[in-house]
Amino acid sequence: MNIGKIGILGAGRAGTALARAAASAGIEVNIAGSRPARHMKYHLAQYAPQAIAVEATDIARDVDLVVLMVPQEDLDEVDIDSVDGVLLIDATNRWEDEPLPNWLENALEKGLSSSEAIAEHFNGSRVAKALNHISHWDLDADRASKSASQRALAFATNHHDDAELVASLIQRIGFAPVMLPDLAAGRALEPNGDIFNEILGAEELARRAAEENARQEPSKPRLH
Ligand SMILES: NC(=O)c1ccc[n+]([C@@H]2O[C@H](COP(=O)([O-])OP(=O)(O)OC[C@H]3O[C@@H](n4cnc5c(N)ncnc54)[C@H](OP(=O)(O)O)[C@@H]3O)[C@@H](O)[C@H]2O)c1
Structure with missing residues (x-):
């Protein structure tokens, strides 16, 4: 599946690293931070010169998908309607010391994984x-070191029609995609798990994800 253009919400370390990696793979990038697009000029000139600054509310316009790279503590500031109807790749992480919006804190307390x-x-x-x-350093590593490490990156979704698109993005930026069974299985990718920030090939990553999810299974709450 051919990806033409992506939107990236969040123009910090992760967002600009993905923007550079995508641009060098020939993917067009629209990117937004919390500040207005007109104030992004010098920031992007330094960190993601090929990306186009857009307003956060326009991030989903004319793109194949949007990647969410805003700290979780700031998610209340993200307009839900701005990403309505699109494939939204959640690349955010839960950090212990980060204050969270109430809805997120409550959902985690109910036992949902961060992406659920x-x-x-x-x-x-x-x-x-x-x-x-994956860290922003590794996301943006040069193609030679990416192919030498043959590193795999996992993805998880309940929308299996989107799998090809997500896998294609991962592949285009230089990694081997590994699909997990569903969004809940993405819990294995969270910080403190034994996949997070590890350089793993596809087989090992899939094995560790399956082990991690088997460990979670007995205590898994029923979702409705
Ligand atoms: N850093 C990594 O290596 C890495 C790797 C993978 C995933 N992640 C995850 O990605 C998330 C971001 O991490 P980071 O290290 O990139 O953070 P960061 O360097 O602090 O950057 C945060 C970015 O989010 C933007 N932002 C804040 N509120 C926003 C809003 N309402 N709408 C649009 N943009 C908004 C900020 O824009 P302004 O500057 O304009 O305020 C800033 O560009 C975290 O959840 C992190 O765990 C990070």
Whole structure:
């Protein structure tokens, strides 16, 4: 599946690293931070010169998908309607010391994984989890070191029609995609798990994800 253009919400370390990686793979990038697009000029000139600054509310316009790379503590500031109807790749992470919006705190307390909680909130979007378990340094590594490491990146979604698109993005930026069974299985990719920030090939990553999910299974709450 051919990806022409992506939107990236969040223009910090992760967002600009993905913007550089995507641009060097020939993918057009629209990017937004919390500040107005007109104030992004110098920031992008330095960190993501090929990306086009847009307003956060326009991030889903004319793109194949949107990647969410805003700290979770700022998610209340993201307009749910701005990503309505699109494939939203959740690349955010839960950090212990980060204060969270109430809806997110409550959903985590109910036992949802971080991306399930985000899917519940952004309920007009088709949420997939991906690109959260790699550091911005590695995301933006040169192609030679990416292919030498043959690193795999996992993704998880309940919308299996989107799988090809997510896998294609991962592949185009230089990694081997590994699909997990569903969004809940994306819990294995969260910080403190034994996949997070590890450089793993596809087989090992799939094995660790299956092990992690088997460990979670008995205590898994019923979702409705
Ligand atoms: N850093 C990594 O290596 C890495 C890798 C994978 C995933 N992640 C995850 O990605 C998320 C972001 O991490 P980061 O390290 O990139 O953070 P960061 O460097 O602090 O950047 C945060 C960005 O989010 C933007 N932002 C804040 N509120 C926003 C809003 N309402 N709408 C649009 N943009 C908004 C900020 O824009 P302004 O500057 O304009 O305020 C800033 O560009 C975290 O959840 C993190 O765990 C990080």
